[in-house]
Amino acid sequence: MNAPVQKKPRLSRDTTFGQAVYGVLDSRPATVAAIIFLMLSMAAILAPWIAPQNPYDLAAITILDGRMPPGSHGVYGDIYWAGTDAQGRDMLSAMMYGLRTSLSVGVLSGLFAMAVGTVLGLTAAYFGGRIDALIMRLVDLMLGFPTILVALMTLAILGQGLDKVILALVLVQWAYFARAVRATAVVERRKEYMEAALCLGLCHRRALFSQLLPNCIPPVIVIAMIQTANAIAAEATLSFLGIGLPVTEPSLGLLIANGYQQMMAGLYWISVFPGVLLLAVVFTMNIVGDRVREALNPRLQK
Amino acid sequence: MTAFIIRRLCQSVVILALTSLIVFTGVYAIGDPIEILVPADASQAEIAQAVQSLGLDLPLHLQYLTFVGKALHGDLGNSFVFNQPAIQLILQRLPATLELAIVALLLALVVGLPLGLVAGLKPDSVLDRGIMTGSILGFSLPNFWQGIMLVLIFSVTLGWLPSTGRGPTGDILGVHTSLTSWDGIRHLILPALNLALFKIALIVRLTRSGVRETMSLDYVIFARAKGLRESRVIGMHVLKNIMIPIVTVLGMEFGSLIAFATVTETIFAWPGVGKLIIDSIMKLDRPVVVAYLLIVVTMFIVLNLLVDIIYSVLDPRVRMGAAE
Numbered sequence: 001m002n003a004p005v006q007k008k009p010r011l012s013r014d015t016t017f018g019q020a021v022y023g024v025l026d027s028r029p030a031t032v033a034a035i036i037f038l039m040l041s042m043a044a045i046l047a048p049w050i051a052p053q054n055p056y057d058l059a060a061i062t063i064l065d066g067r068m069p070p071g072s073h074g075v076y077g078d079i080y081w082a083g084t085d086a087q088g089r090d091m092l093s094a095m096m097y098g099l100r101t102s103l104s105v106g107v108l109s110g111l112f113a114m115a116v117g118t119v120l121g122l123t124a125a126y127f128g129g130r131i132d133a134l135i136m137r138l139v140d141l142m143l144g145f146p147t148i149l150v151a152l153m154t155l156a157i158l159g160q161g162l163d164k165v166i167l168a169l170v171l172v173q174w175a176y177f178a179r180a181v182r183a184t185a186v187v188e189r190r191k192e193y194m195e196a197a198l199c200l201g202l203c204h205r206r207a208l209f210s211q212l213l214p215n216c217i218p219p220v221i222v223i224a225m226i227q228t229a230n231a232i233a234a235e236a237t238l239s240f241l242g243i244g245l246p247v248t249e250p251s252l253g254l255l256i257a258n259g260y261q262q263m264m265a266g267l268y269w270i271s272v273f274p275g276v277l278l279l280a281v282v283f284t285m286n287i288v289g290d291r292v293r294e295a296l297n298p299r300l301q302k
Numbered sequence: 303m304t305a306f307i308i309r310r311l312c313q314s315v316v317i318l319a320l321t322s323l324i325v326f327t328g329v330y331a332i333g334d335p336i337e338i339l340v341p342a343d344a345s346q347a348e349i350a351q352a353v354q355s356l357g358l359d360l361p362l363h364l365q366y367l368t369f370v371g372k373a374l375h376g377d378l379g380n381s382f383v384f385n386q387p388a389i390q391l392i393l394q395r396l397p398a399t400l401e402l403a404i405v406a407l408l409l410a411l412v413v414g415l416p417l418g419l420v421a422g423l424k425p426d427s428v429l430d431r432g433i434m435t436g437s438i439l440g441f442s443l444p445n446f447w448q449g450i451m452l453v454l455i456f457s458v459t460l461g462w463l464p465s466t467g468r469g470p471t472g473d474i475l476g477v478h479t480s481l482t483s484w485d486g487i488r489h490l491i492l493p494a495l496n497l498a499l500f501k502i503a504l505i506v507r508l509t510r511s512g513v514r515e516t517m518s519l520d521y522v523i524f525a526r527a528k529g530l531r532e533s534r535v536i537g538m539h540v541l542k543n544i545m546i547p548i549v550t551v552l553g554m555e556f557g558s559l560i561a562f563a564t565v566t567e568t569i570f571a572w573p574g575v576g577k578l579i580i581d582s583i584m585k586l587d588r589p590v591v592v593a594y595l596l597i598v599v600t601m602f603i604v605l606n607l608l609v610d611i612i613y614s615v616l617d618p619r620v621r622m623g624a625a626e
Contacts, residue, residue, distance in 0.1 A: 029435075141317060144554070144602065144606055145557075145561075145599075145602060146557070146558035146561045146562065148558075148561050148562055148564065148565070149558075149561040149598065149599075149602075152561070152564065152579065152583075152595075153324075153325070153328075153595055155583070156579075156583050156591045156595070157325075157328035229442070233442070233444040236444050236446070236447075237444055237445060237446050237565055240446045240447075240565075240568075241446075241564065241565065241568055241580055242580070242584060243580065243583055243584070253446075256446070256447060256450065260450055260569075263450070263453070263454060263458065264458060266458070268454060268458075271450060271454075272451075272454070275447040275450065275451070278444060278447060279442060279443060279444070279447065282442040282444065283438065283439060283442035283443075286438050286441060286442050287438060290438065
């Protein structure tokens, strides 16, 4: 492999990871998006330690502080930078906790979908024939239906809950991974190193996972980023509709839904701020994902 | 050609049968069908009668066949809430949803195609970057939040447009529609825009990438070399070729518009099937849920079939591939 000109020697552009990182760093909007996303994720992960209050600890919230606009002072002197909801809950803290839930759902369903989709995609490409046809027919079938319909169907049958929402999202998303992985793996399958691996007498499992899999990683990274963003948006939508997460696990979608009832009365912040946060997370993930896709796409490289 | 259509038709029937099996097992076998299909306040005698009439004492495969048999006769049970046949309820509300979806689709085409064309013809210009960032934003904006913002801006703050309900409807050629009066159209604008925004972003991207790929192909260069006017090169040679994927996607997306109408209809209290299904899920009105799922899935399958057929007419390679 001929090495391209390297600007910085520490992280090689030859590796997939290096290509992705430099792809993002080469573009200013993508870099800004990545930084914003990382900061938001940190805020969500550290929420229990850095949030001004625990919004779901009834002892911590003051009912007298209800419906306060952003920047007001509570009766005990707290400042509510993002206002409070009808129960006097600090919206900033509620949003940090909400993002925590939303991100966990997104990442968990993204990971599960990635595992299922990658294994099925590899299997289809490796074995070909009937297994391939069967798996890909299933993929086509799933992709023929929009996310929301499959999720509606799953949740209508199973009822609401964190595990059921994740199951619904995995059910929708594995197909994207399977399709992308198979497309790459079919090409890789015919290359010489695979022939060599089979001549060496590697068993199917090793040939699949130690030879074929590492070479199919680039599309998986891209799809994982985009699908995690989609999963976060889809979970928010389902929770907004009232069929996703239960009220005991308030994600951003639920915060927005609760705020929507108050919006007509002019209490815009309860709904708008969580919405802006949701948008910021999904938008930055999509920008970074889009950039990585371009950086890893061999057809677009000059 | 005929062989291709027959093949696809058979596949569609298989998929429909599979879906009905999933919905059936989901609703009738996984959950307790009595709990699901009989109102909570039913007496012992009513429960016994329900077991009898639903044939729950029969083996599962016979139950499924009965379910399919009834479904084929248009009997998907009665709604608990409205106390009328579920299928009738859905069919009553379908026109409102279809109207919303069709208007949204047209809106997406009218706005998305020119924007995508402009972006694709001048890649990496300021205009292109602006349009593309806008389209990523369009993809990222969750449908429901974007709807809420439309309400906040145009209804709550500016007070220009109504935010709930369908408004008055009139008849055009026997079809109920909001398009007959200004008030009806005013009610339609926000929901249609809400539903269309995602599709606008999609069409912009498709058109842009299509234009970019096509512009460097030999036949476009040749058309230029012949001395054709630029407008003719784009109108005849470029647009015509990128319309194939766009038509396909639009056909598929029409189905997804109907599915996403659940969100739009919930926000804007639009009296279509989408609002009905969400209400029914919340109220555990299972017969309506089953009827909705089966009808919408059938619509999807028919749409996919039509798109495939149109595609094979537009692009002979599809037929050849299928004949192998």
